[in-house]
Amino acid sequence: QKEVEQDPGPLSVPEGAIVSLNCTYSNSAFQYFMWYRQYSRKGPELLMYTYSSGNKEDGRFTAQVDKSSKYISLFIRDSQPSDSATYLCAMSPMNRDDKIIFGKGTRLHILP
Amino acid sequence: DSGVTQTPKHLITATGQRVTLRCSPRSGDLSVYWYQQSLDQGLQFLIQYYNGEERAKGNILERFSAQQFPDLHSELNLSSLELGDSALYFCASSVGSRGWSVTEAFFGQGTRLTVV
Numbered sequence: 001q002k003e004v005e006q007d008p009g010p011l012s013v014p015e016g017a018i019v020s021l022n023c024t025y026s027n028s029a030f031q032y033f034m035w036y037r038q039y040s041r042k043g044p045e046l047l048m049y050t051y052s053s054g055n056k057e058d059g060r061f062t063a064q065v066d067k068s069s070k071y072i073s074l075f076i077r078d079s080q081p082s083d084s085a086t087y088l089c090a091m092s093p094m095n096r097d098d099k100i101i102f103g104k105g106t107r108l109h110i111l112p
Numbered sequence: 113d114s115g116v117t118q119t120p121k122h123l124i125t126a127t128g129q130r131v132t133l134r135c136s137p138r139s140g141d142l143s144v145y146w147y148q149q150s151l152d153q154g155l156q157f158l159i160q161y162y163n164g165e166e167r168a169k170g171n172i173l174e175r176f177s178a179q180q181f182p183d184l185h186s187e188l189n190l191s192s193l194e195l196g197d198s199a200l201y202f203c204a205s206s207v208g209s210r211g212w213s214v215t216e217a218f219f220g221q222g223t224r225l226t227v228v
């Protein structure tokens with residue numbers, strides 16, 4: 001079993017819809033959970049991060065972590081065509097080794 | 113613009129050849145990380161340098177090597193290239209030394225390597 005699993009998509013939704021992106025993981029030592037957005041021909045950029053369990057909201061974006069289920073989600077409300085990108089989840093135990101594991105990314109298309 | 117500069121943007125080379133990818137970190141950043149991104153493997157950590165010294169090693173092949181120079185730019189050397197080495201190679205930089213700093217690490221735009 002891979003440490004981090006993420007559906008590669010593509011996921012196509014109409015503009016204005018709520019988008020749900022998810023990752024599952026197997027390593028219970030993960031403490032930091034991150035979402036990166038990667039536009040075509042660009043490097044990943046940090047979108048949001050959370051520590052341990054719970055929710056975090058930033059504008060149209062909400063990140064959720066359920067450590068009991070080893071499941072994290074990113075919700076995008078009122079999706080826009082400019083949200084079309086690949087979204088990568090990433091996780092780390094943030095111990096001395098600071099290993100960070102990325103998911104393979106989900107390609108998202110917002111249809112105007 | 114993240115402030116991390118990678119050159120070249122594209123590289124096409126033949127199997128068996130050797131190439132060098134270059135990364136200039138953001139001003140003030142001492143750590144440089146190299147990542148490989150392919151469709152089947154996703155984003156894989158290769159190696160980290162901090163202030164000229166190797167700090168952490170990931171899934172880096174023996175045919176690959178890296179170094180960080182006194183001016184803090186870094187180079188990733190890929191030798192005896194194989195078709196499977198075709199991928200996007202990203203550099204990221206951060207201020208800190210203790211590995212990945214979530215809010216401080218920024219990626220460059222990557223070098224797309226095609227081995228034919």
